[in-house]
Amino acid sequence: MVDSNAARETYAPLVEVFPADDIGLSAYDRFCQDARFAPPQHPLWIRAWVEASGSDAVIIMLRKGGAPVFALALEVVREGPFAIAQFPSAEHANGNFPAVVPDAGLVEEADIKAICSAVQASRPDIDLISLQRQNPNHGNLENPLRKLAAMRSPNVSLAVDLRDGLEAALKRNGGRRKKKKFRHNQRKFDEIGGYRVIKASSPEEVDRLLDAFFMMKAARFAERGIPNVFAPLEVQTFFRRLYSSSLVYGDRPFEVKGIEINGELVAVHGMSINEHSVVCDFGGIVEMGANLSPGFFFDYLCIEEACNAGKSLYDFSVGDEPYKRSWCDVETWQFDTLLPLTAKGRAAWAISTARGHAVRLIKSNAVLWSVLKQLRTKVAGTRSTPHDQ
Structure with a gap:
């Protein structure tokens, strides 16, 4: 007779959170050998950024059935009073797609709860997990975080x-x-x-x-x-x-x-x-x-x-x-995932959401966006010239 409680524990999500030091980066590298991911989550990209910036970075790894199926390499940055975990290299990381084994499926509510609980236990200083500019697909593989999209990113990818x-x-x-x-x-x-x-x-x-x-x-x-x-x-x-x-x-x-x-x-x-x-x-x-x-x-x-x-x-x-x-x-319209972990994180979530809506509103209005770009150029003291391509 199968112990149903034991079976549930076997397949329950298990999350590890560890620093992105040599040991952590090596573990991430090994996982990525059998995973698919966007270029900004490539082990080379993560290691180069951590070594160049000296950033406070962590690896989050989700296991199911004892095997790793999903991983995030994140850096923790300060924005005012908030500590935010984000994809390393900030605005240089575009078209993001987390490292995932091809048959892992979508991340479920139980997985997210496990991830948030593990991060809170390991790094109680982190207020918000902010995963911006994610692609909905990587080739024919659906982004496992797609169900958790908080909002559409303001900028289109062409x-x-x-x-x-x-x-x-x-x-x-x-x-x-x-x-x-x-x-x-x-x-x-x-x-x-x-x-x-x-x-x-x-x-x-x-x-x-x-x-x-x-x-x-x-x-x-x-x-x-x-x-x-x-x-x-x-x-x-x-x-x-x-x-x-x-x-x-x-x-x-x-x-x-x-x-x-x-x-x-x-x-x-x-x-x-x-x-x-x-x-x-x-x-x-x-x-x-x-x-x-x-x-x-x-x-x-x-x-x-x-x-x-x-x-x-x-x-x-x-x-x-x-x-x-x-x-x-x-x-391709990318999306953002925002996961508040603390009371401050909920405030940061509200600010980030409002900012995203404002930027998207401005950029969706061609006349307003054109006027703002012209004003920006005048402030720089030069006249805007069109891109020659």
Whole structure:
């Protein structure tokens, strides 16, 4: 006769919470070998961020039937009086999807209760678990936290469907005009010394490409009156570690690449690569004028390469820009999960929810959003110029 109480205990969720030190990161790495996850939850990404930032990070691992099925690597940050556990690297982590074994299924209410109880017992200082900018799917796998969506994220993520190849993707998105523009740029680049695509293959090349990108981005943000999220030293150190460590990691899940025109870097992209897609995490360009578009030209080459590699999606990541719209035919609305753990956490939940609704309202109103961007640019003391892609 089967003891029903024993059976329930066997399959009851068991949650472990441990620091993201060498032991914890190694355990997370082992779990991820049989799990699926978004690039910002890749063990390389987590380790690079923890080492670069020295952040207070934890690993949460859910077990069912004695086996680990779900894991979250989170960092604990302070926002005013609140301690918030979030995906590591803040706004640099987009399209999030927790590490999960493919047949784990959705996280249930009992699982969440177990997770919250374990975090409260291990880290009573944490007020809120805030999991932002999550993708509803990773390939054909549904996000296990989808049922717990607190609200839709304010920003859309845009991508190009490559399942039918480059010609089909171009046909859906102004292919004749794009080919003409590509050939025009190619001819002009050849006339001024030619172009060369560089994929970083050494730490020195990683540094060179990132040095150029950080300068490009600093100039662009200053022009538009936007705070430079790439300026902090820990962020720059993080990306240097990430791309350098990926050089010796088998399939190279992260890659930084650039394009040179007559020996000068004019565009740099940071890429995440998984089994089904290529994600352009960031990009920087140098304005060239004279009807030259290094950003468009480089995007074309990167999309073509993704097609040749058999990827089904080229993802421009979060953010709605005209140059992305000119390519993209796939919209993904990400979602946020907010889990308050304390009375202060409930207050933080209310503030975060109100802020999210306000940002979403502003960005959904094209006129209001355009006015705010113009005001932001005027405050920076410059006139806004359109992206040349």
